[in-house]
Amino acid sequence: MENRDQEAAVALLKVFAMLKFTPGEVMKMGSLEPLVEMFGVEREEVPGGLRCLSEQGLVVKEGHFNWCLTELGCEKMREASA
Secondary structure, eight states: HHHHHHHHHHHHHHHHHHTTOOOTTTHHHHHHHHHTTTOOOOOGGHHHHHHHHHHTSSSEEEEETEEEEOOOHHHHHHHHHO
């Protein structure tokens, strides 16, 4: 399961890069699920990917469903999209 969480985390970073998110932009988790599927990750794996990113300090949770990229998250996002 941890490996799938990591795959989902990388897919999320690619989605963020594709949409050109910045640290100040907050994302709704529900809107990410169909986008992450484009990178071969199932919808139900999104929470695990977000948790993995959070544990690495790449995203922070703001409220119940909102997530925001940290500066480190933006750096990793650029690496994932390269």
